[in-house]
Amino acid sequence: MAKAPVLTPRADDFPRWYQDLINKAELADNGPVRGTMVIRPYGYGLWERMQQELDTRIKAAGASNAYFPLFIPQSYLTREAAHVEGFAPELAVVTHGGGKDLEEPVVVRPTSETIVNEYFAKWVRSYRDLPLLINQWANVVRWEMRPRVFLRTTEFLWQEGHTAHATYEDARDYAAHIHRNVYADFMTEVLGIDVVLGRKTARERFAGAVNTLTLEGMMGDGKALQLGTSHELGQNFARAFHTRYLSKEGTEELVWQTSWGASTRMVGGLIMSHGDDDGLRVPPRLAAVQAVVLAIKGDEPVLAAVRETADRLRLAGVRVQVDDRTDIPFGRRAVDWELKGVPVRIEIGPRDLENGTAMLVRRIPGGKEPVAVGDLAGLLPTVLEDDQALLLTESRARREARTADVSTVEEAAEAAAAGGWARIPWATLGTRGEAALAERGVSVRCLVAEDGAVPETDDEAGSVAIVARAY
Amino acid sequence: MAKAPVLTPRADDFPRWYQDLINKAELADNGPVRGTMVIRPYGYGLWERMQQELDTRIKAAGASNAYFPLFIPQSYLTREAAHVEGFAPELAVVTHGGGKDLEEPVVVRPTSETIVNEYFAKWVRSYRDLPLLINQWANVVRWEMRPRVFLRTTEFLWQEGHTAHATYEDARDYAAHIHRNVYADFMTEVLGIDVVLGRKTARERFAGAVNTLTLEGMMGDGKALQLGTSHELGQNFARAFHTRYLSKEGTEELVWQTSWGASTRMVGGLIMSHGDDDGLRVPPRLAAVQAVVLAIKGDEPVLAAVRETADRLRLAGVRVQVDDRTDIPFGRRAVDWELKGVPVRIEIGPRDLENGTAMLVRRIPGGKEPVAVGDLAGLLPTVLEDDQALLLTESRARREARTADVSTVEEAAEAAAAGGWARIPWATLGTRGEAALAERGVSVRCLVAEDGAVPETDDEAGSVAIVARAY
Known part of the structure; x- marks a missing residue:
């Protein structure tokens, strides 16, 4: 008996499949203001894990987190000519505050190069203060005419790195370091997406940059998604904001800068890279829940076995959740976990108990097989690493084939x-x-x-x- | 010889001491738009540690993180009468987006009860969906007429919890649980502030709540600071947004709700609770850096001993940073660490090497003594726990005395x-x-x-x- 499809099949209508998946896996909803989104707990959990993994790599690259204001005086934006030209059409403008018209309207940050430079200019005195390596986790707003959840939203969440260096070479090398050792490492090793690393043409460059490095992934429909960018800003913003330092030789010099960002758009990329007609497939290294242990029925011996199995898997270093919601039909729960893409399901019912086994269901390659309960903890770490590798292999194979x-x-x-x-x-x-x-x-x-x-x-x-x- | 004071003494001018400390310890700067702030890396590091500790406790209380939009349609705010009355004077309003006037102006969230309820009303169907326990880490905007960094800022960072329950009792108990087991536990055990837990009078209640629970700390000047609040919202927002559920008995019922928040204002509370005339004093459990190991001179044997000591302390579970910037005078670095309030300094120079000792300098009780290098790793965990306890004791003693x-x-x-x-x-x-x-x-x-x-x-x-x- 063929299953009725839960989602519109990808081959029928890829954009509709994408939207179906986001709704049914409870990843996000559209917000009330056009182009905004509500990120639901399961979708936010994916973002939280992305944040953790990226934050660790960013700190290893020597950058510290800080926070710059959401509101930027409109006049700052205009100081770098190419920058304002690129962002002016997308700005949200606050004209009223505290019950009054504002004297100077403020823009809601679309990105923070301008306001960051205002402060870098104060903080940097001499070569001893360089390199200055800052990152912030924040929301930004770019008014979107054709919004799509996670991919193009009026408000999105991201990290934006901003750095200042004494020399052109140091800035260039740092932008490249972020590109390869932070972003590419994270996207390949954790997201399991076979990104291509390249350089943007002048036409596609970030407004205000002299060089934009990009990571491009091929989605399930063969289209490309830009998953992150790292820019060399040269001295463009330094010139506009007078960001200078006293060199070892005693001369006043402009700093050389980089900026780099990756956003909640990666959640969209994850869906479109690894999703299939049954739902999402989450790479095990990213998954907040790597294995869910399901009680098929609510009998006490079954529940006890479920808890015990979960505990044993936890001890083996697996991130586990128990599903003992036996007032909800088992089939519905199984479909829900498929939709959410948890890599492994361990299903335990009365019959399994008799046999001393559990059903091991693998979301990524598909397929199920009974496994002796005592073998699970030994088996799972390998299964999860295999599944992680499989997603990257599939991603690479698709890109090569297409x-x-x-x-x-x-x-x-x-x-x-x-x-x-x-x-x-x-x-x-x-x-x-x-x-x-x-x-x-x-x-x-x-x-x-x-x-x-x-x-x-x-x-x-x-x-x-x-x-x-x-x- | 008396030291020239680095900061305005507290007894002379407490507000000026506070501002001096924030500037000189490089915690934050004023933002360009009135009332906003730039949180610098050292200040943001304090907030990051607060986030980690609170987030762990919030998750232990069963809540999941999610994200709701920054922009709220103006009409949402007006649905709950007391709520809009409380917040209307503080709103920032966006009237232009993407180069056009907006049909309906949107407000920048001052708090998210309204937009959260719009979605709770969609997500909640039956008693099985309750309790619904959500938290978000976000920025909010409340236009401030008399801003002060960390304490009253037009934009601040916080977490806001929002929950829906089937019964009055369940909501009441959850608000109390957050009050005591999340906030009070964190503030007492990690921040070392002897908060008083109480109930707000009707006059001081959150706009839209039926009960506001608060945590109040006494600052160094004897004034009070509200460090966090947990609200019972009753059915006020549920009524305004039609947030209903189907009960076990098959009837349609309004949910009962709570909301609760704690913000970057806690950084201000930390400074005013524990700071002294030499700077900040960071409680060891909060400190991202619990001990700094300083090289007094740049000779290779000293640098080797510094690295080795730091490694040994790390193995003992201490969060350590090395300061080997010997191109900066030692005295200046020592003053800077005092200002930043790192609990313990370990100073090593050529003479210490000869004696097989290091100078142990304790920021919290004050004082220094030479310690055999081999004893440091064994000693430090106890020293840090003692210093943690000392701050809480001081905080309690001040409150009682005053x-x-x-x-x-x-x-x-x-x-x-x-x-x-x-x-x-x-x-x-x-x-x-x-x-x-x-x-x-x-x-x-x-x-x-x-x-x-x-x-x-x-x-x-x-x-x-x-x-x-x-x-």
Whole structure:
């Protein structure tokens, strides 16, 4: 007997599948103000784990957390010309406060380079104060015309790093360090997404940056998602905000800067990378709950076995939750855990008890098999690591299978329209080809070097453009 | 030789001492928009540790984290009459977004009861969905006319819990559980502040609540600071937002609710509770850095001993930082650590090396003594626990010494004006006495029962009012 689908199948309507999954797995709701979202506990739990893993890596990279105000004087935004041009259309503006019209309207931060620089200029005196490495976890607001939960929301949560360095080389190396050792490491090793690391073209660069490094993932429908960016800001903001230091040699110099961010958009990327027609699949290293132990019936011996099994798994270092809500039909609970994508279910009922076994159900490869209860704790850590690796392997296989090497703009546009990525020499494409693709809703996601490295200049010989439709 | 004071002495000008300390210990700066603040890394580190400790306790109380939008439609605020009356004068209003005037202005959340209830009303169907226990870590905005860093800021960071229950009793008990087992436990055991637990009078109650439980601490100048509140909301918001559930008996019922919050204001409370004329004193359980190991000179044997000592302390479970910035004069670094209030300094120089000792400097009781290097790891955990206890003892002693039992409104006002707290029977004071005190800038901080318990009604026989000037 075929199961009635819980979600719209991906092949029928990918965007609707995405929205169905978010609703039914109780990840998020749309907020009342257009483009905002309510992140529900299960969805927020994914974000909390992302925060923990990223925060550890950010601190290991030497940065400290701080907090800058939500409200920025409108005049700050205008000091860096490219920056204000990029962000002006998306700003939310507060004009009333405390029952009065404000003398100068304030903007709700869309990002914090300007206000951060105002303070860096006060805090930095000499080369001894550098590098200054700051990160903040915060909400930002960018008015969205075509919002989609987690992917494009008027308000989103993120971390934004802001650093100041004495030399160009030090800033460049730090932006690259964040790109590879913080973001790529986290996305590959924890999220299980096979991201491509590259350099943005001038057209796609962050407003105010001299170089934007990006991490691009291929989603289940073959489209691209930018999962994080790390920018070299050069001296653009330093010039606008007079962020100077006294060098060892006694001269006044402008600092060199970076900024870098990753957001709740990654939750959307997780869904679209690993979700299937039954729901989400959460990578075990990310999962707040790696294994759920389910009581099929509410008999005391079953409940006791469930608790005991959960305790044993906890001792083996597995993050476990017990589901003993036996007033809810077992089938409904099983479907719910499938939807939520908990990597492993351990199901225990009276018959299992008699046999001394439990049913081990694996969400990621699929399939179930009875396992002797005594073997579970020994088995699970390996199962979870295998499942973690499997998601990354699938992600890589998809990207490889759906990426085509092409040699004309026309072929690139067709490959993208067919739901895949195209690789085309940047020397062939160029800014004119890029503009032609843009008219067809296709963008250059990034430039990569022939050997997969990140090009060091906009026009490095041998650079290849990765071209796709994107979220 | 007397030290030149680094800070304005508390006895000379307490508010100026507070501001000096915040500047010189690099805790925070004023933001560019009036009333906002920039929390610098050392100040934010204190908040991060508060978050960790509170979050653990909140999760142990069964609540899950989620996230609701920053922007609330103005119309939501008006649905609960008392609530809008309380918050309307403090609202920040966004009137422009994405380059256009908005059809309906949106307010920046001053607190989230309204928007939370809009979603609780959708999520809650039956008694099986209750209790619904949610918490969020977020920024909120309340326009401040007389801002002071950490204590009263236009934007502040906090956690706000929101829960829905099937019965009055369950909601009442949960609000009390948060009050005592989350907030009081954290403030007493981690912050080392001897808070008084009480009930707010009707006049001081949260706008929209039927009962507000509070935790009040006495600051170094004898004034009171409200450090956290836990509210019973009754069915006020449920009625306004139609938050109903289907009972076991099949009837439609309104839920009973609570909300509760604690904020970055606690950082201000920490400073004013434990700070002295040399700077901050951070309780060891809160401190991100419990001990700093300082190299007095930059010789290699000294640096090696510093690293080795730090490693040994880390193994003993102490949170340690190394200070080997020997290009900065030792005296300046020592003063800076005093200002920052790190509980223990271990100073090592060439002479100490010869003797096989290190100088152990204790910030909390004060004083220094040479200790054999080999004894440090064994000694420090005890020293830190003693210092933790000492701060709480001092806090309690201050409250007891500066609290007077009085029997007239006049005496209560005088005691408060003299920089202390007064205890006066609520039957004597009453709402008329409370109003008379208010005219003199004195408020009833809370009502307590004779035995120190929290009164269960506004007019419980034998209740005593704690009266003080407050931040």
